[in-house]
Amino acid sequence: MIEQELKQHIAQALQQLYQVQAATEQISIEPTKSDFKGDFTFVVFPFLKQSKKGPEQTANEIGTYLSSHCALVSSFNVIKGFLNIELGNSVWFDFLHQHYQQPLFGFAPANSASRVLVEYSSPNTNKPLHLGHIRNNLLGYSVAELLKANGHTVFTCNLINDRGIHICKSMLAWIKAGMKDTPENTGKKGDKLVGDYYVAFDKQYKSEMKALVEKGMTEEEAEKNAPSILEAQVLLRKWEAGDSETIAIWKKMNGWVYDGFDVTYKKLGVSFDKYYYESETYLLGKDMVKEGLDKGVFFTKENQSVWIDLTADGLDQKLLLRADGTSVYITQDIGTAELKYKEFACDKSIYVVGNEQDYHFKVLQLVMQKLGKPYAPGIYHLSYGMVELPHGKMKSREGTVVDADDLIDEMIATATETTAALGKTEGLTEAALKELNETIALGALKYFILKVDPRKKMLFNPQESIDFHGNTGPFIQYTHARIRSVLRNAGAINAEELNRNEVQLHEPEKKLLELLYQYPATIKDAGQQMSPGVVANYTYEVAKAFNHFYHELSILKESNTHQRLFRIMLCTLTGHVLKSAFGMLGIQVPERM
């Protein structure tokens, strides 16, 4: 690493010049800002007290020391307390030669000892996936890829919330409607069909409530006494009792939903190593609550409900089991956590779940800790912000939900129009064209969502369709296609023929090389932060730098064969980095577009 070597020499300089002992960790150097001349910058201000000299003099002295002692350094300049170090060209030629066609450039070596499980998606089975789920799925997939690139051994899973009152509501509406409609005879996607019945239930429920309120009931009473909700509760009890007819309907309708989800997952390009079902984990959760009672870390209230007291940890008391012995949301999460650990033995377990559940995961971690589970410290909630619409949150009741399938289809339609208008795809088969348009559409959507810091809420305006220009997925895909086009025209090359003495490093070439050099550090940073946005924004910088280079300097028409060869190698590495980085975002890059 270039930085490490520079740091060591700077440490030596501080020692020799000022008798200062500084560990290399205390010395920070950063890439020089583009307004200034140089490759790396060392800020001397923190060492002025020890050097007992002014900033410029100190920087000059260190710079002089470096030029005579460090072979990498060719020259330096000083502005105030900033020592800008310029490296010799051979450093960059070495870098390019070493990595320009290395397939795993930037990736950490695989480490089988570090096992990580990423849970994401985790839908309910009573309604179709929407924009919020899209953010979840894209984040989960990408974070898993980022961790893999950082060497971790990664598994993914999806916990389906397949039981509870919500699915009973859809079931009830379907039963009442005569149990006739199926995905087959209506041609509807299974999750959409079940979602429609959920809406039908809600409509009926609302009208019953309204009638009760008019008769003089309070809202709260009406909510609890409307006939529909009572019937749904009967159904839930039948389910819990194992009533065969109820279970059969439940299985049938959930099956429809899974088929529907699979279609959407496939379109999004996400998949899971393992599915967990709440219906299969909640019983284990109940057992564990009993275990906690035996250990004395939980307690029972007079009505037999089970609680944990977290007031000492700054939280409240939290219910773990209802008075009637049935489980609540966290009960199954307790069971699932145990099951996950048994099956995957991961030291880190990541939950990609919205920030509305920050409290829930604090509780979950504390519960596991108090149960003495060894995996408790490894529980990590990757808490992402909500996707908001211009008028606020998505609400299914107000019809402001952006449906995942609809959004994807609209994006594909827009991409198809744009591609046709540009007319650069002559000669492609219809199938290839379709694939290209899907690649572009998904690229635009995924990039739009992933470029934003996961922890922040983000805004999506359905009226303004997602752009294909500027800092967007298609811009980067286009840059890749451009590079591939150049490389196709270039034909085969032999890097060994490159004579460095014949090659000049122009500003756009050097800027691009410097950026490409940052790729491994970017992967590491993105992995540590678990933020695909870091990769997305980096990729944009690379694409921009390439386009600048492409515009300023000609590649194939360059008459100096060594300069030409060098530029082709530079294109090769750039193309590779764009493709590799986009791979971590789950975005494909086309050969032409």
Place this chain on the structure above:
RNA sequence: GGUCCCAUAGCUCAGCUGGAUAGAGCACCGGUUUUCUAAACCGAUGGUCACAGGUUCGAAUCCUGUUGGGACUACCA
């Protein structure tokens, strides 16, 4: 009431382990194509980094307070 999160250009977002003149894209205005893909490139306009204090050589970044917005605080999931 309590806990947590957020506030940067007209809009959407970077920058936050303290460093140089706070950056992009979109929108708006102007320019670039006999030349390797113009989904591109170059330029102009646009800022009290919510507000007020503090810490220090230096604060968008760290600390405190204020204001504004959001989430959570269910025997829902």
